[in-house]
Amino acid sequence: xxxxxxxxxxxxxxxxxxxxxxxxxxxxxxxxxxxxxxxxxxxxxxxxxxxxxxxxxxxxxxxxxxxxxxxxxxxxxxxxxxxxxxxxxxxxxxxxxxxxxxxxxxxxxxxxxxxxxxxxxxxxxxxxxxxxxxxxxxxxxxxxxxxxxxxxxx
Numbered sequence: 001x002x003x004x005x006x007x008x009x010x011x012x013x014x015x016x017x018x019x020x021x022x023x024x025x026x027x028x029x030x031x032x033x034x035x036x037x038x039x040x041x042x043x044x045x046x047x048x049x050x051x052x053x054x055x056x057x058x059x060x061x062x063x064x065x066x067x068x069x070x071x072x073x074x075x076x077x078x079x080x081x082x083x084x085x086x087x088x089x090x091x092x093x094x095x096x097x098x099x100x101x102x103x104x105x106x107x108x109x110x111x112x113x114x115x116x117x118x119x120x121x122x123x124x125x126x127x128x129x130x131x132x133x134x135x136x137x138x139x140x141x142x143x144x145x146x147x148x149x150x151x152x153x154x
């Protein structure tokens with residue numbers, strides 16, 4: 001997984017990732033919800049129901065490789081789920097926050113993100129992965145949550 005060092009959150013609108021909000025690339029017939037590598041644009045007028053899973057992590061250096069393997073495994077799984085649209089990883093460049101990695105997964109609707117949460121929990125159980133236990137064992141602090149974008153101020 002490639003980590004993006006972003007000086008500000010606005011970089012989310014510029015990075016390349018797996019997307020679903022664009023129409024298919026010229027000359028293709030890929031459905032709009034199929035993940036592929038092209039620039040991702042958040043267009044809340046066209047897609048007002050977008051949902052975002054935004055997770056922030058403080059990862060000690062000795063735990064970094066194991067954390068990244070788990071992150072890669074999780075991304076490979078969520079990319080298979082209905083309603084998945086995009087994913088981005090940001091690495092802290094500067095600032096006072098204690099979190100050094102931020103992940104953002106974009107889902108097409110509240111129903112898609114809710115179903116994904118259930119499937120991820122079932123997947124974790126099937127592979128014997130205990131997220132709270134893993135975070136504690138590695139000394140990782142996390143702030144995890146689902147968000148919707150607001151049109152306020154626009």
